[in-house]
Amino acid sequence: MRGPRPRPELHSIAVHAASRSGGAPTPELMHPLAANENPYDPLPGVLDAAIAASRRFNRYPDLGCERLIDALVQRFDLPPTRFAAGAGLVGVIQSLIQAMAAPGDEVMYAWRSFEAYPVITTAICGATAVAVPLTDDGYHDLDAMAERVTTRTRLIFICTPNNPTGTAVRRDELAKFLDRVPEDVLVVLDEAYAEFVSDKDAADGITVCREYPNVAVLRTFSKAFGLAGLRVGFAIAPEPVAAALRMTAPYGVSQIGQEAAIASLAATDDVMKRVDMVVAERHRMENALIEQGWPVSRSQANFIWLPIRKRSADFAAACARAGIAVRVLAEDGVRVTVGARESNDAFLATAAKIRPEHDQQPFSA
Numbered sequence: 190m191r192g193p194r195p196r197p198e199l200h201s202i203a204v205h206a207a208s209r210s211g212g213a214p215t216p217e218l219m220h221p222l223a224a225n226e227n228p229y230d231p232l233p234g235v236l237d238a239a240i241a242a243s244r245r246f247n248r249y250p251d252l253g254c255e256r257l258i259d260a261l262v263q264r265f266d267l268p269p270t271r272f273a274a275g276a277g278l279v280g281v282i283q284s285l286i287q288a289m290a291a292p293g294d295e296v297m298y299a300w301r302s303f304e305a306y307p308v309i310t311t312a313i314c315g316a317t318a319v320a321v322p323l324t325d326d327g328y329h330d331l332d333a334m335a336e337r338v339t340t341r342t343r344l345i346f347i348c349t350p351n352n353p354t355g356t357a358v359r360r361d362e363l364a365k366f367l368d369r370v371p372e373d374v375l376v377v378l379d380e381a382y383a384e385f386v387s388d389k390d391a392a393d394g395i396t397v398c399r400e401y402p403n404v405a406v407l408r409t410f411s412k413a414f415g416l417a418g419l420r421v422g423f424a425i426a427p428e429p430v431a432a433a434l435r436m437t438a439p440y441g442v443s444q445i446g447q448e449a450a451i452a453s454l455a456a457t458d459d460v461m462k463r464v465d466m467v468v469a470e471r472h473r474m475e476n477a478l479i480e481q482g483w484p485v486s487r488s489q490a491n492f493i494w495l496p497i498r499k500r501s502a503d504f505a506a507a508c509a510r511a512g513i514a515v516r517v518l519a520e521d522g523v524r525v526t527v528g529a530r531e532s533n534d535a536f537l538a539t540a541a542k543i544r545p546e547h548d549q550q551p552f553s554a
């Protein structure tokens with residue numbers, strides 16, 4: 190074929206896009222449990238704020254998200270110079286890797302983890318990915334990660350709770366790890382699901398980033414706050430890093446997104462009531478799946494991980510036939526979002542129908 194050609198590295202994005210539709214989620218599916226979205230309609234006050242902002246969309250948004258950052262400063266009690274907002278957390282992650290890692294530099298993360306890390310690291314930024322396997326039970330192997338640090342390591346992503354395994358890094362093991370990492374390596378805690386964590390021993394990035402000068406924390410309005418379609422995420426980073434992020438992604442957040450995020454922060458009590466409902470549903474689904482004989486461990490997020498290996502595609506196909514979209518991650522497993530109660534019931538009924546035989550455990554990892 191003749192004509193302009195994108196860089197060949199970008200081919201791997203096509204692979205990523207294909208894996209996204211692994212469970213064949215189409216708009217016709219009635220139960221969208223593939224993308225870890227918030228199942229509830231926008232809160233009335235948040236919707237009003239977004240509609241009011243939409244009346245002025247002939248104007249550019251606030252370049253530096255100043256009022257949003259003010260609201261975040263109030264919430265987290267850290268200086269505004271440490272904040273940067275962007276077009277969803279994926280937008281922030283892209284700016285972060287672009288700002289920190291040149292071709293030849295190393296970006297480390299656990300694997301399996303969030304699928305955007307390899308795509309942005311290698312295909313978009315041309316940096317070198319160092320993927321360190323999770324432990325057999327789906328936790329970060331922080332000792333192995335510390336051992337893989339080299340003079341070229343610029344960034345280490347720690348996704349906690351981890352997407353897709355739902356495991357959270359513990360406070361004490363994270364402290365031990367951070368004490369081993371050189372101070373010029375930026376450790377990035379991706380806490381997209383922080384609000385759903387119920388483990389009291391889980392690390393809290395907001396606390397950690399006050400104590401360690403080389404730690405950044407990433408949060409998003411897409412999951413617990415339910416603004417996935419508006420694309421608002423943010424970083425709390427060391428000051429020079431935050432400044433670089435603010436500089437490299439101007440006008441990253443629409444005014445509608447900024448106003449909805451500000452209104453969502455003001456409505457945090459209502460947001461957390463919904464989070465509590467999701468967490469209660471998570472427990473109910475986990476108990477039911479364990480009862481059915483599935484190899485499920487406790488999740489700290491708004492999704493459940495089924496490490497069913499080669500059976501993943503068949504499982505997802507059975508779900509699709511029942512109108513349920515779940516997420517297949519190659520031959521590692523299936524991730525199912527904790528959604529609206531009727532979707533969760535539909536999922537549990539489908540899982541019960543294809544439940545593993547108790548004595549032969551054909552689905553176990």
Ligand SMILES: *Cc1c(COP(=O)(O)O)cnc(C)c1O
Binds near residue numbers: 225
């Ligand atoms: C969903 C998710 C994000 C990003 O979400 P945005 O919608 O881009 O804000 C980032 N990290 C992880 C681990 C996620 O699961």
